[in-house]
Amino acid sequence: MVTSHRLPTIQQLRCFVAVAQEMSFRRAATRLGMSQPPLSRQIKELENVLGLRLLDRSTHHVSLTAAGEVFVEDSRRIINMLESSIAGISDAEDRLSRQIKIGLSFMFDFTALPIMKDMLDKIGDTVVIQREYGASRNLASLVDSGELDAAIIGAYRDTPNSIDRLQIFTETVRVCLPAHHPAAQKDHVTFKDFDALPLFWFTKNENPHYAEIFEQVFAHHQYRPPRLREPDDHVQLLSRIGAGEGTTFLPTLRTSVRHPNVVYRSLAPEISDHLQIPIYMIWRDQGARPEVRRLIEEFRLHTPG
Numbered sequence: 001m002v003t004s005h006r007l008p009t010i011q012q013l014r015c016f017v018a019v020a021q022e023m024s025f026r027r028a029a030t031r032l033g034m035s036q037p038p039l040s041r042q043i044k045e046l047e048n049v050l051g052l053r054l055l056d057r058s059t060h061h062v063s064l065t066a067a068g069e070v071f072v073e074d075s076r077r078i079i080n081m082l083e084s085s086i087a088g089i090s091d092a093e094d095r096l097s098r099q100i101k102i103g104l105s106f107m108f109d110f111t112a113l114p115i116m117k118d119m120l121d122k123i124g125d126t127v128v129i130q131r132e133y134g135a136s137r138n139l140a141s142l143v144d145s146g147e148l149d150a151a152i153i154g155a156y157r158d159t160p161n162s163i164d165r166l167q168i169f170t171e172t173v174r175v176c177l178p179a180h181h182p183a184a185q186k187d188h189v190t191f192k193d194f195d196a197l198p199l200f201w202f203t204k205n206e207n208p209h210y211a212e213i214f215e216q217v218f219a220h221h222q223y224r225p226p227r228l229r230e231p232d233d234h235v236q237l238l239s240r241i242g243a244g245e246g247t248t249f250l251p252t253l254r255t256s257v258r259h260p261n262v263v264y265r266s267l268a269p270e271i272s273d274h275l276q277i278p279i280y281m282i283w284r285d286q287g288a289r290p291e292v293r294r295l296i297e298e299f300r301l302h303t304p305g
Contacts, residue, residue: 006049010082013075015042016054020072023062100291103132103139103151108171108253108279136207143282149292150283154251155209162284168299169279171251172272174264178244184263190271191223198246199225200237210277214249217274238262251277 018028019039029039047054054068064072134142136153143151144160154171175194177184183193204211218224228246231237234257241247242261255264266272281299283292 008046008049010079012042012046012049013079015039016046016068017072017075017079019043019055019062020064020068025057025062100149100295101132101147102295103134103142103148103153105136105139105151105153106133107136107154108152108251136210140282143284146284149289150281150295152279152281154207154280155213155278162286163282164285165280165282166296166300167278168281171253171277171279172266173249173275173277174252174255174266176238176241176248176250176255177263177265178241178247179261179263180244184265186265188268189265190268191218191221194247195223195225197225198228200228200230200241200246200248202230213275213277217271220274221271235259249275 015028015032018032019025022028022031025036025039029036032039043055052067053065054071056063056065132148139148139151139153140160140163142148144163152168175189177194181194181197183189186193202211230248231240237248238257238259242259267275281296283296
């Protein structure tokens with residue numbers, strides 16, 4: 001019968017199990033790296049807490065009581081469960097320390113770029129890559145706040161000063177046309193080939209730097225199409241283009257999505273040479289963990305940025 005509101009300590013349980021296994025206070029003390037008097041006190045305190053005698057001991061003999069026979073098995077389980085829990089916490093902490101949260105701009109389908117997939121897979125052999133998709137502006141904010149370790153984004157000018165960046169790729173742009181449009185029969189097109197089609201486009205404040213690149217090229221070539229608000233859903237955008245309602249420009253890495261009534265065409269060199277979209281790896285310059293530094297160095301070594 002338990003006579004105390006206290007619970008046994010792990011040290012008391014370990015001492016009891018050691019004595020029960022060795023059937024000797026001397027050998028148990030040696031095993032635990034302690035002297036016999038403190039060991040005896042631990043066993044006595046445990047019995048006081050439980051209100052039960054666990055061991056019969058004499059000068060030359062130690063044995064378990066009936067209560068001791070039952071309690072030693074429970075003690076082993078408690079100790080094993082605690083050790084297993086501690087090991088699990090250590091493993092979880094190790095996994096978290098090796099985890100890199102990386103943001104990827106949803107403007108690009110990075111699976112269509114073999115080097116990007118190979119790089120992330122290679123890095124994933126030594127660290128856990130957790131991907132999060134979003135707009136370049138939002139990803140930059142998440143990197144700045146520390147919610148992401150790094151991100152791969154398109155041209156975005158207003159990154160905070162605390163963020164460093166490395167150009168890892170230069171993206172080309174293609175025009176998305178209705179399959180029945182005459183320009184769809186050409187391999188390379190100019191603005192004049194489809195300038196009567198309305199342009200599905202985004203507002204400048206969604207990505208000012210990205211828009212600025214295009215607006216300069218549009219102005220230089222006097223391309224002034226009627227404009228329509230770009231649908232948020234990409235499948236709806238392709239469906240409306242396939243229905244002949246308009247056109248748009250997409251990064252090549254986003255043209256892997258197919259639609260039966262839509263074609264993607266390259267722009268003539270005099271246009272495409274000025275529509276090169278830089279792709280950056282960004283990270284917080286201060287306090288980046290070693291795993292993040294290794295990721296950055298891998299990209300620095302294997303990309304032309």
